[in-house]
Amino acid sequence: MPPTKFQSCVELTPDIKRIEYISAEYFLSHKYNLVTKGIPFVVRNFFDIVDRDTLFRFLRTSFEGKNLTVRSHSTIQEYAHKRTYSQIDMIDYIEMLGMDRQEVIPYAANNSLGFENFNSLHLTFPFPDLKNQLEDPKIWIGAAGTSTPLHMDSCDNFCYHLLGSKKWIIFSIRDCEYLYLERNSYGTSANPLSEFSTSRLNIDYPDHETFPLFKHAAAFELTLEAGELLYLPYGWAHSVKNLTTSAMINIWFRLDGYIPLLLRKTK
Numbered sequence: 001m002p003p004t005k006f007q008s009c010v011e012l013t014p015d016i017k018r019i020e021y022i023s024a025e026y027f028l029s030h031k032y033n034l035v036t037k038g039i040p041f042v043v044r045n046f047f048d049i050v051d052r053d054t055l056f057r058f059l060r061t062s063f064e065g066k067n068l069t070v071r072s073h074s075t076i077q078e079y080a081h082k083r084t085y086s087q088i089d090m091i092d093y094i095e096m097l098g099m100d101r102q103e104v105i106p107y108a109a110n111n112s113l114g115f116e117n118f119n120s121l122h123l124t125f126p127f128p129d130l131k132n133q134l135e136d137p138k139i140w141i142g143a144a145g146t147s148t149p150l151h152m153d154s155c156d157n158f159c160y161h162l163l164g165s166k167k168w169i170i171f172s173i174r175d176c177e178y179l180y181l182e183r184n185s186y187g188t189s190a191n192p193l194s195e196f197s198t199s200r201l202n203i204d205y206p207d208h209e210t211f212p213l214f215k216h217a218a219a220f221e222l223t224l225e226a227g228e229l230l231y232l233p234y235g236w237a238h239s240v241k242n243l244t245t246s247a248m249i250n251i252w253f254r255l256d257g258y259i260p261l262l263l264r265k266t267k
């Protein structure tokens with residue numbers, strides 16, 4: 001079962017705020033002020049943009065001798081319960097991305113990148129003290145049209161958007177009871193970071209008769225561009241679509257103990 005009841009003390013935000021520029025140093029020294037409100041925000045120009053050729057060259061080298069896992073699904077039910085995975089070489093995948101194709105190619109979603117590669121791209125994680133409690137940074141590379149349907153993760157998230165444009169539709173933690181979330185069978189690992197819930201709703205074509213509560217949910221729409229960092233707190237459900245060929249790296253982490261507990265799920 002997904003969590004259904006939250007204290008309604010998360011501030012409502014009319015829009016997801018874009019902070020024009022803060023340096024990594026500023027972020028490090030003000031990190032708790034920035035994240036403890038429990039609302040998402042975007043920082044523009046947070047890191048240096050790497051051009052497409054340089055990024056792909058870097059990825060070819062970092063994945064040399066390793067397979068990339070790619071994911072396919074055609075419906076949201078398939079995403080939730082029967083998605084298919086296959087393995088491909090990074091060089092072949094990058095070649096596929098460069099081809100003009102009619103059909104959507106599989107999505108290289110959620111592949112481990114390693115902190116060494118994360119550091120080589122001069123990316124900064126604002127909570128270095130948490131580093132030994134983190135999962136590896138993950139890289140998401142996909143063609144226009146690849147997507148991740150509506151779901152909710154059980155941890156906070158920093159997303160470093162490296163290339164192209166990615167559209168996010170985000171729902172407040174206060175609205176999760178309107179989203180028909182169910183604990184997903186992929187989230188049965190002992191690691192709490194991998195618990196997540198998927199929605200039965202197709203938010204591109206919502207069926208209001210079957211899912212009448214959905215009309216109470218307010219969607220925040222956001223298109224991330226290269227150089228932007230998104231902070232997405234625990235419990236904010238999201239649906240994501242790549243509008244162009246895009247690449248993003250994310251780190252999921254837990255701030256229990258830092259974020260006031262009242263912003264978290266009611267027991």
Ligand SMILES: O=C(O)CCC(=O)C(=O)O
Pocket residue numbers: 109140147148153157159238240241248250
């Ligand atoms: O980029 C995507 O397709 C999905 C990313 C996502 O769901 C996440 O970072 O939690």
